[in-house]
Amino acid sequence: MHKVSLPLGMRDEFGIQVSKKHQIEQSLEIFLQQHEFMRIDTPILEYQEVFADYDLRQQRAYRLLDNNEVVVLRPDLTLPIARFLATNNFSLPRKLYYIGERFKIAKSLSGKYNQMTQAGVELVGYPSLKAELECFMIINCLSRKFLQGKVRIELGNARFADAILNSLTDDTQLKQEIKNQLYKKNIPKYQQLISLFALNDQTDFLKEWPRLFGSASTVLRKISSFKLPVKAQQIITELTQVSQWVQKLPEQSVLLDLSVAPPQSYYTGITFKGFSDDISDYLFSGGRYDHLLENFQKKGEPAVGMGIDLELLTKTAELNVSVSKADILFFEPEQLNEVVKICQKITNLTLCLEDNLQDAKKSAATRNVKLFCIDKKGELKIVN
Secondary structure, three states: OOOOOOOOOOOOOOHHHHHHHHHHHHHHHHHHHHOOOEEOOOOOEEEHHHHOOOOHHHHOOOEEEEOOEEEEEOOOOHHHHHHHHHHOOOOOOEEEEEEEEEEOOOOOOOOOOOEEEEEEEEEEOOOOOHHHHHHHHHHHHHHHHHOOOOOEEEEEEOOHHHHHHOOOOOOHHHHHHHHHHHHHOOHHHHHHHHHHHOOOOOHHHHHHHHHOEEEHHHHHHHHOOOOOOHHHHHHHHHHHHHHHHHOOOOOOOEEEEOOOOOOOOOOOOEEEEEEOOOOOOOOEEEEEOOOHHHHOOOOOOOEEEEEEEHHHHHHHOOOOOOOOOOEEEEOOHHHHHHHHHHHHHOOOEEEOOOOOHHHHHHHHHHHOOOEEEEOOOOOEEEOO
16 A cells, blocks of 8 residues: 655645635735846755755755765755856846745654745845845835734844954854854853853953843843944944834834844844744844855855745734635536637636536535526526
């Protein structure tokens, strides 16, 4: 007997939920195309080397062999786009968007699927902070359209931790360990590591660092009492300005987290997440990665990207999907030509596939719709 169960972590989609998801996809595509984003689709399979800057072991990617070459089911959709841009004569700057499947093996008992549909945007060749602002505008518009404006934007910076730790030590391993414990919020281990700098003028800041998250105004007020290294202070100045701009969006609250890990190691500047208090995971995630293309070519390009979890957005979106009820048309096989003409004129008709009129009547009664047939003249008439 053939195996009929799905592989672990995969899912079928059907009915109202998939209709809702497609409606959101269509709405998103229309919105992005109106803002001059161009769609790009990349293959599900890529060579493993494409994801050289992606922690494949941590993300638990699916690996396959293709003529003795290791290929993976893409666990990320940004790096394939970087590969495309580097291997094609594509003029920049450019605003791109994608909608596709992403595969990564979820942790055991996490309740997450290994397959998910992700949408996203890539703004490549734009060094200005306006690229980040366009992402925030997209989040705000989608939040108000589908989630009653409940999405909160959390800002961070991928280089902030390095800006602090580089001023304290040159020990690369120690800096990485401090960051690991900080990001995990493992306070006892973190405190043990920073005790090495007890006599440093950054001691008070280091003690407070794991708690520097929350509303932007609160975090910025707390950090203003510390004297930071020059590069770290420059980052804070930029985050202050960006948070003020984002707060001008309609119904938009802004948070700040200075102790959060960047989404991926290739991020180089501002990072952000969008989430709602109603759910535990985030709906939007992105940031700036100006050196990404350097993995595939000599010259890098400034870039900002954002991923959208379409599965989660579909699950939480406040969207009514109406199921239309079409009347049914009973026909004889030799009337197929007339059927085509009638259905072109009357769109709210679906074909009745019953073999006889009696069964067709029962089907119409069950569905509570009208039943039509075609008379000898080829004209439509209602069946009583």
